[in-house]
């Protein structure tokens with residue numbers, strides 16, 4: 001496998017912590033993700049993976065630490081500014097605009113890279129019409145890319161589960177991210193869908209987008225990621241090439257010793 | 269085409285069939301249609317429950333009244349007052365919007381309700397120490413609207429046809445209602461309209477997808493308010509007299525009822541709702557005459573009966589057709605397949 005883990009750093013977190021009352025959901029987590037890399041984030045339930053995503057994307061304010069994307073500080077930025085800076089995400093609990101069509105969902109994703117204002121909307125001048133047409137065709141393309149184009153005009157909430165997850169990816173891609181953060185994108189997908197998802201993620205990486213992937217399916221993570229970090233109780237306990245991490249005694253301990261008792265390799 | 273002819277002939281038909289009062293009711297219907305379309309932007313499109321919307325109507329009305337009446341001896345022309353009313357009301361919309369940006373649902377409703385009352389109370393009390401609004405007495409002798417030197421307050425004869433004041437106002441209001449409709453339609457089907465729908469659906473997801481929810485919400489408040497301001501100015505000129513009385517909470521609720529009843533988010537529905545809730549109460553006034561004729565005396569006060577029937581209609585409506593009479597495509601979908609409204613998903617997974 002070609003390793004992309006030696007290029008310039010795209011996302012950097014330094015000592016990132018998040019406290020909920022007495023609970024340290026994240027404790028001094030430092031990560032580097034490089035341009036064009038597929039970076040896996042694993043860990044038992046409640047380890048703080050989603051919390052990390054929320055801190056990166058501005059939905060939570062970190063208690064301490066720093067986040068930088070391409071050298072730009074993201075701390076304190078509103079979520080919409082983070083998206084503008086080039087960090088887009090999907091949600092573990094699917095959060096589509098359920099009563100809008102699949103196409104409209106993706107079109108909303110284009111919002112941040114377009115600029116028609118109220119006057120444009122009312123007068124529909126040349127520029128606005130062109131922009132609107134461009135948004136529409138880009139949304140169609142993205143739907144095709146993730147394989148949901150046959151449902152373009154169905155309501156998001158009527159899509160099969162796996163398609164909803166893919167639609168979330170298309171919507172995030174519409175914001176033209178440098179880094180795409182996927183929170184358990186394979187959850188609820190059947191094996192065939194998983195294979196398609198792997199192909200999609202690889203295709204995305206080939207276009208130069210870096211991917212941060214939370215996933216419980218260890219086979220998927222190991223086969224796909226250039227590097228992997230493991231979180232346990234809010235702390236990073238291991239990081240490195242997938243094979244090395246898999247053999248790390250601390251990682252095995254975290255998974256076997258966890259209250260779930262499930263062996264590594266089983267989706268939660 | 270046919271519709272155009274009908275709309276043009278309507279005041280004459282109504283005048284011939286029902287009398288001059290009904291032409292005035294028609295004028296009011298158009299004013300309420302504009303108001304309802306404005307509130308629809310805030311509530312129907314952006315999903316922000318605003319219970320103080322009448323405040324913007326008040327702002328528009330008072331602005332017109334103060335700048336075109338003997339109150340300050342100012343008599344600014346209509347073509348200036350119309351856009352000014354939209355602008356100032358729009359600013360007030362942002363003023364209301366700004367502190368409510370973080371609020372959702374019930375909390376937003378309460379704060380906007382308070383805002384509506386504050387504006388009314390200000391109008392009521394700004395007569396001392398400096399008299400601005402004349403307090404509860406209100407402002408009278410407001411200039412009728414005058415376009416290109418033709419005052420709509422008087423009867424005119426064109427080409428042998430007599431246009432009463434109510435007729436002339438009808439055409440002005442009709443033109444502006446059509447304009448407001450057009451703007452609503454264009455906004456709904458645009459980048460901005462999609463952003464409004466997105467924050468209505470899931471504000472957190474919208475924000476995470478790069479929508480500046482603060483700006484987009486302020487825009488909804490400002491646009492809705494500016495429609496309200498325009499109709500307020502028209503109301504002041506048409507009526508010739510305004511007082512804080514006209515801008516109470518019940519009016520806000522009435523306009524909200526119009527859009528809920530007709531079909532939130534759908535322009536045709538909103539217009540129908542405004543029409544029904546303006547015309548039906550007037551029609552029900554005749555219940556008094558009917559009672560006098562049939563029983564020789566008034567048994568139930570028609571005003572009470574009106575409120576009773578109105579309340580009953582609303583309850584029945586919410587029970588049997590909560591999406592409104594002509595729901596928007598989106599509302600229709602919402603009510604078709606589900607069940608209870610969905611809670612937005614939490615940001616994190618509860619421990620399994």
Ligand SMILES: Nc1ncnc2c1ncn2[C@@H]1O[C@H](COP(=O)(O)OP(=O)(O)OP(=O)(O)O)[C@@H](O)[C@H]1O
Nearest residue numbers: 020025044045046047048049050051052616617619
């Ligand atoms: N907003 C919040 N308020 C309080 N506690 C929170 C909040 N968000 C997360 N937590 C807690 O922080 C811890 C980490 O949660 P998080 O959702 O990040 O875990 P996760 O690694 O994504 O788990 P899973 O694999 O189940 O998705 C959990 O104990 C969770 O209950």
Ligand SMILES: [Mg+2]
Nearest residue numbers: 049050092617
């Ligand atoms: Mg999670």
